[in-house]
Amino acid sequence: MSDRETSARKGARRSALRRLVAGTALAVTSAVTSTAAMVAVTLPMNAQGDERAGKGTLAVADPGSTGTGQSPLSDDEIDRARAIALVTDRPLRTMSEDVRGQDGDPQFLTAAVPESADAGADERLVTLLFYDYGDDRTVKKTVDLTSGRVVETGSASGVQPPPAGPEAREALKVLLGSPVGDGVRQDFRAATGVPLLDDRKLRVQGLTYDTPPRHAEELADCAGAHRCVRLFTRVAGGPWIDTRQFVIDLSDRTAHRLP
Structure with missing residues (x-):
């Protein structure tokens, strides 16, 4: 494939991802300096940690308190939005796979209030991203917590939002x-x-x-078709360990060392 064709394909993937995420910032910025195996790291702003995006409940809880406009989402709101998104989509909740290969449980990535949400509107909109490892696609759902319904659904293959915390943890297990x-x-x-x-x-x-x-050539599947990640690791309470040279393909659960 020519450089021009490669550039065009990457441009198309980036455009598709921008359309899918609709305003979520996904630009990658990193500054990493190393000394031998231990490194000092300034993490990219979209690097996800261990405790992010854990598994929630499927049951739609009592509405409880709901925020307004662009106010930050509470944990309760996120749990309710996730439950609404899955309860109303039987194929997604029964035929998908999460990062561990568990059937009927798409991997939850993020939840955010859409930038376009009107601060004075009656709706409380939440946009959620999931990743279905069953067929390697990103699923976006926008939920209105006020009415308890899904107002928009979309999916795309070949686009890769930043990994959630459970995916980073699973990638480390694959690497080790x-x-x-x-x-x-x-x-x-x-x-x-x-x-x-x-x-x-x-x-x-x-x-x-x-x-x-x-x-x-050696990582062709990681050009968007598969869920591939890099890791930043550190000893708990200690120094960073350099893992920048590794790429973990979570779709086929293999680890690769860059040449």
């Missing part, structure tokens, strides 16, 4: 279970003096991997 992750264990032991027996001894944050042209 792969031969290419042996160096991470060695670096942990060098930093702590003890072996790495539990992945929770490492803090982890994830970032979407966008295949550069020089890696297009």
Whole structure:
């Protein structure tokens, strides 16, 4: 494929993602400096941590208190929006897969108030993103908490929003279970003096991997078709460990070391 064709494909994916997310900022900015295996890291603003986007309940709870306009979403509002989004979409809640391969449970990514939501409107709109590992697609749903209904649904393949916290954690497990992750264990032991027996001894944050042209052949699936991430890891309460050279394909659960 020519450079012009590659550029055109990437441009099309970026346009599709902008349309799907509708205003969510997904630009990647990073500044990483390293010394040997341990690194000092300024994380990209959209890197997701361990505690983000955990699994919630499917039952639609009592409406309770609801915010207005652009006010921040409460945890209760997010749980209710997720439940409404899934209860009203039987195929998504029964035929999808999350990052662990659990059937009937799409991976929840984010929830946010749309930028276009009118601060004075009666509606309380919430836009949610899910990732269905069953067929590698991103699903967007906009829910009105006031009426308890889904007002918009869309999906797209080949576009990759930033990974949620559970995806970053699962990617670390895939990496540590792969031969290419042996160096991470060695670096942990060098930093702590003890072996790495539990992945929770490492803090982890994830970032979407966008295949550069020089890696297009060996990581072709990571050009949008598969859910591929890079990781920032650190010893709990200790130094950063350099994992920038690894790409984890969560769709086929393989880990790769960049040349």
